[in-house]
Amino acid sequence: MKYESVIGLEVHAQLLTDSKIFCGCSTQFGKEPNNNTCPVCAGFPGVLPVLNKRVVEFALKAGLAAHCEIARSSILARKNYFYPDLPKGYQISQYELPVCTGGYVDVELDGKVKRVRLTRIHMEEDAGKNIHDAHGDASLVDLNRAGVPLLEIVSEPDLRATAEAGAYLKTLRAMLQYLGVCDGNMEEGSFRCDANVSVRPEGTETLGTKIEIKNLNSFRAVESALEFEIARQIETLSDGGKLVQETRLWDEHHEETRPMRSKESAHDYRYFPDPDLLPLVIDDAWIAQVRAPLPELPNARKARFVNEYGLSGYDAELLTGRKDVADYFEEAVLAHANPKALGNWIVGDLFRVLKERKLDEQLYLARWPLAALNLAQMVQMIDQGKINGKIAKTVFDAMLDSNKTPQQIVSEKNLEQLSDLGIIEAAIDQVLAANPKQIVQYRSGNEKVLGFFVGQIMKATQGKANPQKVNEILREKLKP
């Protein structure tokens, strides 16, 4: 029997607000443990939450960008459970009446667009962190993260394949980054994902037994865990086994999912409306105010790159996947209008550098290894015939981290292209005189030898000779 997988994803996106969701504490990452805390986020007696308005605005931005219905009145609810990293003994979240419902994200995969529907987007506070094995027998608690605002974005079970799940996550992450509401950093935990996955015989409608997978800390983990889990479920069913509804944990080290808790032992969270917070009322004026300055989103920008700059869909996708890259590209194009060449340099050489330096894992590059303006000027020098493509690679490498313009590097290293016909001709004559055997070979029909001559001539001119000119003159001279 052939099976089809049914996947829904729950994303927790940490919001880029300066302060926490219910108090004035900083959200800055990496502070000394328990430095970003106050009586409110540390759950002291008597404290009360006050909802951060920016968090609501960020939720509205995400909701509007994802075409959601915005609730004119929504409720903050308490989710009750005991854990040392949860100082109040409950998490303030949303249950009934979340701020956004419905909506969708269009995901492009293999040239086709897939519409992934959203169930809801809601606001909630993050918990702190328990630190084990650091202090003898005791576990320690760091509450810096307690009260950091999150959006929980829940998709419908619309995804049918691992690759779709990956593409959806990337699209969603790019959208949130474009909106400036989340930095999308999976490794630091500011963009987290849980997956719900089941399988069913292809062509059937009834949903299979749902398994939730937690601890997915990277795109790779999401895809590997889903692959593993889908295979495990199909194998269990094919062997005549039964699946139980449960939560499983992805073990990255052993590359497998393992049972965490079954439905029977699931928590009863005893949700109820938080009496400390009034219903959140959002009027049309507020929605309009958030909607007006919404930035151009990845899908729209990609379409514009294809139309306006004549890029291929593939290159446009690569360039708009990250907002900072797209911004970089457009800054360069503004300085020198050769989008195709600039696109190639970015997607090729610049991406290679980012990858080598692991900068591709950071989501907002504040400092690029190479300024967009310098890259633009370098391409301009190529287009003006001042340097050739090969020399440009040298210039590119020399510009990295140097803060020097391509002109400076070309003149310092004396790399300007040789177009003086006299010098080129002299170099050609010298090479031909030294290799009579190869001349005979060429004249007897071995065209490949031409490459040998060009190489020798470039060598003789330290690579600076204008390759076009070399070719022209060489062919002329080699005529029998």
Added chain:
Amino acid sequence: MSFAQLTLHEAGAKLRKRELSSVELTEAVFQRIADTDDKVHAYLTLARDAAMEQARGADKELKGSADHAALLGVPIALKDNFLTKGLRTTCASKILGDFMPPYDATTVDRIRSTGAVIVGKTNLDEFAMGSSAENSAFFPTSNPWNLARIPGGSSGGSAAAVAADLCIAALGTDTGGSIRQPAACCGIVGLKPTYGRVSRYGIIAFASSMDQVGPMTKNVRDSALLLEAVAGRDPADSTSADLAVPRYSAMLTGDIKGLRLGIPKEYFVSGMQREVEQAVRAAIGKLEKNGAIIEEISLPHTEYAVAVYYIVATAEASSNLARYDGMRYGHRAAAKDLIETYMISRDEGFGAEVKRRIMLGTYVLSAGYYDAYYLKAQRVRTLIRKDFDAAFKRCDVIVTPTAPTTAFKLGEKTQDPLEMYLSDIYTISINLAGLPALSVPCGFDSEAMPIGMQIIGKHFDEATILRVAHHYEQSTEWHKRKPKLEIQN
């Protein structure tokens, strides 16, 4: 006569005229405490050194000019569920131990900024859960009118302290009657303001949708003065109302001509002590004679109030008290693992009544029971509020007894929680509806125990109930009697 017997209004006037210094007044109060609190047991913690320091500061300020806040230099007592920075706060629970708050409640901050002197922290039922102050983890408080009787609760310590002149005035909190019922039991004035009138920030939460801070004083004018000092919008409390606070003390005109008093028939039923009914009816008669108009009204959902209250309040409490887990502050038991740490710490730290309410509240929020209990209770709560909305179309204030009986004997009801819960049948509907209400003395029973009359107002109309209560008080002598601090059998 000891200066400790002065009312807030009298003391303030003497201080401003410099007939009396704050140091003298504060010393008189601490002398009175030294002499008598071993009988009353009103205080859990005294702040003598800090209080004398505050008194000296107040005296310096008083020298400057005659135009001062009403509370400057006046010794005030606080129920021990107000967070006071650097002053032990226990909520009468072992689970908080010797908890030293890192911040002041908004109301405490406001009290301090008026220059008032904070005497100490008064006893209460643990986490404000109870009607007799007997649920304190430390000791019970006695009623100054008869030391063998309860002072009422949960703000029993504050009520007894005011009645016995162990402070000039006090603050309490009221979730289901915890200011008004002890005020009635101890023969003083106690006002629960409209929900949202006074900030809850820094008050140890019991039931968040009903908790409210209010004054407990020797007369009505003092309640008006104290309410003025603490009321008003607080950005740290999302449920506090953004409304201007009237000068209540300037609105005690004595005029009640044409004022419509609603008398709900559901509040005068069997089960209440006859002398209480007689005293309240006599008081209503007096108000009518003085120009008020009597309207018989109906609050048809009254009979469900106790049930609704014990669902909503316990649900909220079960969640509010989850933070007492032994992790960051308060009592932590030595245990072998995390679960045991939670279980033993909470078992050792909470008293029986608190555990009972946590269990009730956990139950009514549980999957499968939520709709039948919590949700239904919220719907009935709406009906109760609508009863009052309808009634207030026909009257300006509603008058009822504060409690069905006068103060009962210590230990009389501790074995029967349901019987104890019925002490609040006349007060809890008001919290469910979020209305303001006060208790004012209206007589004594044959055993010389005080009786209280409850006056309920429209939302944010504290001014009118204060005006009616003040008129009544001024036409009677009840508030002038003083307890003897003796045991009567």
